[in-house]
Amino acid sequence: MDIPCDLIEYVRQARHVAVLSGAGISAESGLPIFRGEDGLWDNDTIMRFATPEGFAANPKAAWEWYAHRRGEAGRAGPNPGHKALVKWQEELASCDGWLEILTQNIDGLHQQAGSKKVTELHGSGWILRCTECMRERKDRTLKFPDLPPKCPECGGIERPGVVWFGESLPVEALERAVWLARECDLFVTVGTSGVVYPAASFIMVAADGGAKTLEVNLDPTPLSSQVTWALHGPSGEVLPEVVEKAF
Ligand code: BJW
Ligand code: ZN
Numbered sequence: 001m002d003i004p005c006d007l008i009e010y011v012r013q014a015r016h017v018a019v020l021s022g023a024g025i026s027a028e029s030g031l032p033i034f035r036g037e038d039g040l041w042d043n044d045t046i047m048r049f050a051t052p053e054g055f056a057a058n059p060k061a062a063w064e065w066y067a068h069r070r071g072e073a074g075r076a077g078p079n080p081g082h083k084a085l086v087k088w089q090e091e092l093a094s095c096d097g098w099l100e101i102l103t104q105n106i107d108g109l110h111q112q113a114g115s116k117k118v119t120e121l122h123g124s125g126w127i128l129r130c131t132e133c134m135r136e137r138k139d140r141t142l143k144f145p146d147l148p149p150k151c152p153e154c155g156g157i158e159r160p161g162v163v164w165f166g167e168s169l170p171v172e173a174l175e176r177a178v179w180l181a182r183e184c185d186l187f188v189t190v191g192t193s194g195v196v197y198p199a200a201s202f203i204m205v206a207a208d209g210g211a212k213t214l215e216v217n218l219d220p221t222p223l224s225s226q227v228t229w230a231l232h233g234p235s236g237e238v239l240p241e242v243v244e245k246a247f
Helices: 005-013 023-029 043-049 052-057 059-075 080-093 109-113 171-183 199-208 235-246
Strands: 016-021 098-103 118-120 123-130 136-138 158-162 186-190 212-217 229-232
Touching: 005 235, 016 080, 016 171, 016 199, 023 080, 023 109, 023 235, 043 052, 043 059, 052 059, 059 123, 059 158, 080 098, 080 109, 080 235, 098 171, 118 171, 171 199, 186 199, 199 212, 212 235
Parallel strands: 016 098, 016 186, 098 118, 186 212, 212 229
Antiparallel strands: 123 136, 123 158
């Protein structure tokens, strides 16, 4: 891939880097993305599985979908794209800089790769939350004996600890995202279609604050024409190449 020299020079100098990742970064780990031809979704799936109303109407069906995805994520491992971000983070930490990740993904693969500062904007597929008493617990069961799972405290139905359409993002995650967007020298989006808000808006907050912006994505997106640099290719190849060339 042809990587512009001015981008590599900027990556070398940038001390404060924020990365927004989406489903595309985990595609090379074998996990499906949401939108597009090979995507997980059509409108019906969105209404049934990614809204609180869809879950309330049929928790078992929604859970079967999430249990299937937990199985896939549990068997997957981080790929060279995740690992390149770990190396980049370590390079910056060694010179008093920082790289922090804002992820829309619920698969935990950044953390599994070894990334330290990861904010989960859309929650985690590995957290269960009781719909009655709101108690949360971590759980990595890959095969549930019965669905939906029940709260060990009160017996209420549990839901995945994720953020569905119409629900607010966790307040601390939102605050962190805005802070990072304002403070970074470089804001990078990786493997996201850039159509889901508020995640898609953070790159513009960063640009308004004077940061340069980079998109790494297989296909062009609505963000492509607005960023300083757009690199179109698989993130598992593009990110390692950027990091190798810069450090
Ligand atoms: C590769 C690759 C490779 C493939 N390498 N790349 C402003 C305007 C309009 C609407 C709104 C707005 N503000 C809020 C809204 C409403 C709504 C929204 O955004 N709607 C739009 C869709 C129109 N947002 C919300 O409701 C949010 N809540 C909120 O804002 O609360 C306050 C509020 C509510 C209501 C009204 C107003 C305010 C919550 C959003 C929650 C999203 N939840 C989901 C499900 C999470 C759980 C789960 O995983 O099941 O999050 S939806 C789904 O989309 C998931 C993802 O995180 C998210 C983003 O998808 P992502 O990651 O970008 O994946 P894809 O598939 O879209 O793209 C992958 C890309 O990778 C593609 O481009 C490929 O080309 C690329 N690719 N292989 C590199 N190897
Ligand atoms: Zn409970």
